[in-house]
Each structure stands twice: as C-alpha cells, then as structure tokens.
Amino acid sequence: MAKITYNTHDSKTYTIDVQNGLTVMEGAVQNDIPGIDADCGGGMACATCHVYVNEEWKDKLPAKEDGEEDMLDMAFEPKQNSRLSCQLIVADELDGLIVNIPSKQA
Amino acid sequence: MIKTDALIIGAGPTGLFTAHQLKLIGLSCEIVDNLDKIGGQCIELYPDKPIYDIPAVPECTGEELTNNLINQIKAFNIPIHLNERVDEVKKENDSWLVKTNAGKNFSTPNVIIAGGVGSFEPRKFAPKECEKFENQSILYSIKDKKIFEGKTVSIFGGGDSALDWAVELSKNSKVNLIHRRDDFRGAQSTVDKVNELAKAGTINLYTKYQLANANGKNNLESIDIKHDDGKIKNIKTDFALGFFGLIMQLGPIANWGLNIDKKTVEVDTEKFETNQKGIYAVGDICNYPGKLKLILSGFHEGALAARACFKLARPDEKYRFEFTTSSKAIKNRLGVKE
Known part of the structure; x- marks a missing residue:
C-alpha cells in the first residue's frame, strides 16, 4: 500500500491509498480522479494517462522502457518529468509519490 | 438509401x-x-x-x-x-x-x-494560436504534397510519418524537422536517411525542441520552438506539420x-x-x-x-x-x- 497524491491542473489535490501491484493510472481511474483518460486501458498504446512526476521523484522511479518514451512523443506537452501513469506500478517504495495531471490529455 | x-x-x-x-x-x-x-x-x-x-x-x-x-x-x-x-x-x-x-x-x-x-x-499542437492556422498552414495530414513546393515546411514528430515526409518533402522544399528528444522511433533505415540528409544540410534537424508558439497575421509566418533548457528559437516557415499519431x-x-x-x-x-x-x-x-x-x-x-x-x-x-x-x-x- 502506498499513499499517492494526484494534483489536478486546476489545483485540486487527491491523496489516495493505492494497493501494491495496481498502477498509478488505475489508482486514479478507480477513484474517479479527473484528467487521466487511459483510453487504451493500460496497454501503453495511447498516451492519455500522462502525468508529470514531482521533481524529487523523477530519479527514484523505475526507468522508462523504450515503448514508454515512444508513446510520450505523442503526449500533450511532454516534459523531462513526464511519465505514463499506467507504467508506474505501485509498491511500498512509491509511498508519498506526487504526480501532477496535465491540463489536457490530447 | x-x-x-x-x-x-x-x-x-x-x-x-x-x-x-x-x-x-x-x-x-x-x-x-x-x-x-x-x-x-x-x-x-x-x-x-x-x-x-x-x-x-x-x-x-x-x-x-x-x-x-x-x-x-x-x-x-x-x-x-x-x-x-x-x-x-x-x-x-x-x-x-x-x-x-x-x-x-x-x-x-x-x-x-x-x-x-x-x-x-489526429493529435494536435498544444499552443492555442495553432487553431487559427489549422487546415491552412498548420496541418496534421497531407492530401496534396504539391502545395509545399518551394516553401519552408517545419515537420514535428519522431515516428515514421514525420520522418517519411521529411525525406519526401526535402526534395522540393526547405524542411525543418523538429523533435522533442534525440531518439526517433521510426524505422532505422529512415532514421539513417534523415541523419544523412541532415548532415548534407538538406534537412535542418532540431532535437530537444517543441513548438511554443505560432506567429502570423492570416498565414503562418514563423514559429517559436523551445529547447529543453528553456531557450526559444524563432524559425521562419510557411507550414507547420504535426505528426503525433491519433x-x-x-x-x-x-x-x-x-x-x-x-x-x-x-x-x-x-x-x-x-x-x-x-x-x-x-x-x-x-x-x-x-x-x-x-x-x-x-x-x-x-x-x-x-x-x-x-x-x-x-x-x-x-x-x-x-x-x-x-x-x-x-x-x-x-x-x-x-
């Protein structure tokens, strides 16, 4: 179990206990947090679960696979700290993770 | 019916x-x-x-x-x-x-x-100003490549569509290829071709850049592209093409x-x-x-x-x-x- 904080672009904050093994995307979708569309359902095929991770977390998270960086090419306004939340699997080490949801997914 | x-x-x-x-x-x-x-x-x-x-x-x-x-x-x-x-x-x-x-x-x-x-x-460019030029000088697909002849075309994206069109249009147009990172996800043979054309000066390659703004009165005149380090470059262009998938x-x-x-x-x-x-x-x-x-x-x-x-x-x-x-x-x- 890890506490994940989701900040929306209009400054709303949701802090949720997400079970280990779920993805950060699933934590958002299952708790009706707006702004993460996840059109493809977690298949790394759509780039609509794009989030910006807080700077202090950028290097602590498991590295991106090639496919994730490729999909981020298509995301709306990708930055250095962009991730696809469907590729972030929740584990105890992610306790306290803060992600920021972009204003749009496309 | x-x-x-x-x-x-x-x-x-x-x-x-x-x-x-x-x-x-x-x-x-x-x-x-x-x-x-x-x-x-x-x-x-x-x-x-x-x-x-x-x-x-x-x-x-x-x-x-x-x-x-x-x-x-x-x-x-x-x-x-x-x-x-x-x-x-x-x-x-x-x-x-x-x-x-x-x-x-x-x-x-x-x-x-x-x-x-x-x-x-098609996925579109982020800056709001782009809407005003859409279907005229900002495009997300190509129906007739003849309209680019002799013009400057700025192509955004790192996949096969962006790379293929950069190679193709560089025959009759001045082509800028702009991508958010150094790696391209297109076919290796096309990536090699693009690099070759960039070396020869036929394609102007800008990596780690993204579109920041589109400028012009009725038609697109120039674009601002922003580097990862925050620096902004202004490029004169007649067209901007975005290939970010669907x-x-x-x-x-x-x-x-x-x-x-x-x-x-x-x-x-x-x-x-x-x-x-x-x-x-x-x-x-x-x-x-x-x-x-x-x-x-x-x-x-x-x-x-x-x-x-x-x-x-x-x-x-x-x-x-x-x-x-x-x-x-x-x-x-x-x-x-x-």
Whole structure:
C-alpha cells in the first residue's frame, strides 16, 4: 500500500491509498480522479494517462522502457518529468509519490 | 438509401466478428469505419505487438488477428465503407436512419456500435494560436504534397510519418524537422536517411525542441520552438506539420441519445442493447457491471447482439439456434462444400 497524491491542473489535490501491484493510472481511474483518460486501458498504446512526476521523484522511479518514451512523443506537452501513469506500478517504495495531471490529455 | 438488416459502426475485431455472427444466422449487414483501413485499434495502435489472450491462438500480432478475421468473413462479401464517419443516427418509423459524413444513407432496424473508444482523430499542437492556422498552414495530414513546393515546411514528430515526409518533402522544399528528444522511433533505415540528409544540410534537424508558439497575421509566418533548457528559437516557415499519431474521441456518438458514462455506452448483458431499442454497443465502447476490455469479450458481446438483431430484422420468423458443425444452412451461407 502506498499513499499517492494526484494534483489536478486546476489545483485540486487527491491523496489516495493505492494497493501494491495496481498502477498509478488505475489508482486514479478507480477513484474517479479527473484528467487521466487511459483510453487504451493500460496497454501503453495511447498516451492519455500522462502525468508529470514531482521533481524529487523523477530519479527514484523505475526507468522508462523504450515503448514508454515512444508513446510520450505523442503526449500533450511532454516534459523531462513526464511519465505514463499506467507504467508506474505501485509498491511500498512509491509511498508519498506526487504526480501532477496535465491540463489536457490530447 | 442502403437497406440492411444491421449496420455495424467500427471495423475493429469486435465489429468484424459481429458481422460474421450476423451473416451466419442469415442476416445482411454493412460496416462503416472512420479509418482508411480495416482493423481498428489492432491496426492503428499495435499492428506489430503480440497478443497472447485470444482463445485457441497462443500468440498473434494485431495485424495477424485482423487478417484472420477478414479471412473468416471473406465468403460473406460484406460491404465495408472505410474513410467514413457516422455522423447521425435518427429514428424513422421502425427503422434507424444513419448518415455518414460522406453523404451515404442507411436504413436499418439494427445499429451496432463497435466503435472502440470512438473515432480516431489526429493529435494536435498544444499552443492555442495553432487553431487559427489549422487546415491552412498548420496541418496534421497531407492530401496534396504539391502545395509545399518551394516553401519552408517545419515537420514535428519522431515516428515514421514525420520522418517519411521529411525525406519526401526535402526534395522540393526547405524542411525543418523538429523533435522533442534525440531518439526517433521510426524505422532505422529512415532514421539513417534523415541523419544523412541532415548532415548534407538538406534537412535542418532540431532535437530537444517543441513548438511554443505560432506567429502570423492570416498565414503562418514563423514559429517559436523551445529547447529543453528553456531557450526559444524563432524559425521562419510557411507550414507547420504535426505528426503525433491519433487520439480516440467519442465524437458524434455522444449526440445519439444514449446513456454515456466516461466515454462508454451503457448496455444490458442479454442483448447488449443500449437505452435505445435497436441500438447495441459491443466491444471496448460498451459498459456493464463486470465489463472486461478484452477482444474475447467483444466477440461474445457481438454474438449475443447479433441474435438480438434477428428479432427486429425478421419479426415474423423464429430464430433457431444451430451449430456450424452440423447446420446445412450455415454451411451454405459460408459457401462450404460437403
């Protein structure tokens, strides 16, 4: 179990206990947090679960696979700290993770 | 006006197998899809990715699955209308009147929405100013490459579309290729070609840059591109082309009076019918308690929706369940010789 904080672009904050093994995307979708569309359902095929991770977390998270960086090419306004939340699997080490949801997914 | 027993919206795996089920039980059907090819998400999103959970198929790619499904319905000669989006679905007496954006009209008692997550539309540039130039000097697809001759064209993206067009247009235009990172995801041979042309000065390559702004009065005059380090560069250009792939939008389906929740359509699990009699939803676009977004679920949903269509298409006949292994009628429809 890890506490994940989701900040929306209009400054709303949701802090949720997400079970280990779920993805950060699933934590958002299952708790009706707006702004993460996840059109493809977690298949790394759509780039609509794009989030910006807080700077202090950028290097602590498991590295991106090639496919994730490729999909981020298509995301709306990708930055250095962009991730696809469907590729972030929740584990105890992610306790306290803060992600920021972009204003749009496309 | 085309009359048919059922109209299927979407030529992805679910739409194709639903068509198979309709024809198997002796109903006519036609398929409409917004894309220029058959296969839906399987072809558009992951043609080369292996799928491991199709029953009795240990492993196949999105493209292989699509080709097998096309083969499976080949004998039925089902009309498939590609490059057409269904814009309107209206009740007319006991039928649905369906209109596409290409002006085709269908009259049918049954409309089956197998639309995945809606229709695919190009992803667009982020800066708001781009809207004003859209379809004039900011484009997301190329219909006529002649308009770029002798002009400066700035191409954004790192996939095959961006790279292929950069190579092609560099023959007759001044080309800038701009991408958000150093790596390209296009085919290696094309990446090599682009690098070669960049070395020769035929293509101006800008990596770690993204579009920050578009400037001009009526026509695009220049663009501002922003480097990862924050520095902004202004480039004079006549056109900006964005190749960021496609995004799924629910589109016109939202206006057909259906119960929609989070981009999905609510259905029952007996007929996969929506709140509108004679309109069904199957595959990723439908929603019910326990829904799994798997291709195999789409097949099941399509099979049941097809049986429901029979009642409205043949109100005076009784549907009789038959197996493909033993039914003569089914074998005739499939064109199988005994």
